[in-house]
Amino acid sequence: MNQIFFTPGPTQLYPTVPGHLRTAIGKNIFSISHRGQTFKSLYAETEENLRLVLNLPDQHQILFLASATEAMERIIQGCVLKKSFHLINGAFSQRFFEIAQQLKKQPEAHQVPWGAGFESDDLVVPEVAELVCVTQNETSTGAALQADLIAALHERYPRSLLAVDLVSSVPCFDLDYSLVDAAFFSVQKGFGLPAGLGVLVVGPRCLEKANQLSNQGEATGSYHRLEVLVEKAIHQQTSETPNILGIYLLGRVCRDLLKTGIDSIRNITRQKADLLYNAIADHPDLRQFVRDPKFQSPTIAVAETGQPPARIIAKLKKSGFIIGTGYGNYRESQIRIANFPAHSLEQMGDLVSELNRI
Numbered sequence: 001m002n003q004i005f006f007t008p009g010p011t012q013l014y015p016t017v018p019g020h021l022r023t024a025i026g027k028n029i030f031s032i033s034h035r036g037q038t039f040k041s042l043y044a045e046t047e048e049n050l051r052l053v054l055n056l057p058d059q060h061q062i063l064f065l066a067s068a069t070e071a072m073e074r075i076i077q078g079c080v081l082k083k084s085f086h087l088i089n090g091a092f093s094q095r096f097f098e099i100a101q102q103l104k105k106q107p108e109a110h111q112v113p114w115g116a117g118f119e120s121d122d123l124v125v126p127e128v129a130e131l132v133c134v135t136q137n138e139t140s141t142g143a144a145l146q147a148d149l150i151a152a153l154h155e156r157y158p159r160s161l162l163a164v165d166l167v168s169s170v171p172c173f174d175l176d177y178s179l180v181d182a183a184f185f186s187v188q189k190g191f192g193l194p195a196g197l198g199v200l201v202v203g204p205r206c207l208e209k210a211n212q213l214s215n216q217g218e219a220t221g222s223y224h225r226l227e228v229l230v231e232k233a234i235h236q237q238t239s240e241t242p243n244i245l246g247i248y249l250l251g252r253v254c255r256d257l258l259k260t261g262i263d264s265i266r267n268i269t270r271q272k273a274d275l276l277y278n279a280i281a282d283h284p285d286l287r288q289f290v291r292d293p294k295f296q297s298p299t300i301a302v303a304e305t306g307q308p309p310a311r312i313i314a315k316l317k318k319s320g321f322i323i324g325t326g327y328g329n330y331r332e333s334q335i336r337i338a339n340f341p342a343h344s345l346e347q348m349g350d351l352v353s354e355l356n357r358i
């Protein structure tokens with residue numbers, strides 16, 4: 001049976017991916033040298049399309065890594081000497097914090113319960129924090145932070161760098177990149193691509209800090225040191241043999257997204273989110289985990305279930321709909337449903353009708 005994956009990631013492939021794969025094989029994309037002109041052109045095209053999708057300021061640089069988790073490590077390692085500060089409300093924001101601990105950076109955190117969001121008035125960032133780390137869309141809980149929180153952090157703490165995890169909200173969340181020094185994601189969620197490629201966007205202040213630490217003789221990494229990554233990236237190159245498949249597909253899918261129009265994609269995302277959230281609200285056995293509507297993520301819905309989640313998941317699977325389990329300890333009490341550009345309005349309508357029946 002035809003299956004549609006509404007899992008948080010990996011998830012449903014963007015519908016044009018199979019065609020792009022066939023074209024790439026036909027053009028021997030996976031055999032070409034990553035030092036040759038064909039690769040450089042392919043890289044340049046991906047970069048150009050991604051810049052347009054994200055609406056990136058010119059000074060912000062795109063870097064390709066292996067994963068979003070790697071991006072967390074690169075940012076901490078490259079930009080923090082002693083202290084980072086973290087907003088923690090779930091597993092991924094916790095992971096960012098732990099990476100800083102493991103790199104011996106004495107991180108501090110403002111922590112709220114899973115399922116909660118943050119109000120900017122409650123936040124106090126210590127003066128000595130060199131970097132503030134924010135997970136815009138907590139995939140483990142379905143809590144999303146609003147754009148004005150990021151703007152408030154930028155405005156109130158101009159001396160700290162600001163890094164934003166966008167993994168499960170990009171390209172639907174409209175981030176003003178001029179307010180942030182680093183932002184990152186991997187491609188197996190909102191872009192509907194195979195896993196194995198991370199994207200890190202760095203601004204000029206982030207690079208200045210990395211240079212400064214290097215010049216002081218601090219260890220800021222090896223082959224994926226930020227300065228090396230940038231040096232290579234401006235020549236459409238990478239230090240290692242890169243994920244050519246991922247870079248190629250990202251460029252193609254960005255072009256497809258641009259054809260549809262990013263505003264249109266965001267509108268449809270909103271409509272699909274309304275369908276999904278209304279279905280959860282109306283269902284006798286489901287309840288939103290994120291109680292405050294202003295923090296309910298348009299792209300990841302998490303519901304507590306009155307019946308065992310495995311039963312709901314199995315019933316939906318019979319009709320071809322694959323949804324996610326709760327994260328970690330919530331595996332036995334929650335379900336997670338993704339709403340990404342790869343999911344059409346019609347498919348979301350079908351999922352919601354099926355959900356209503358169980």
Ligand SMILES: *Cc1c(COP(=O)(O)O)cnc(C)c1O
Nearest residue numbers: 067068069092137139167168186
């Ligand atoms: C999935 C996810 C990550 C980790 O992504 P990887 O590509 O597996 O490293 C980090 N942050 C958030 C918010 C995520 O959803």
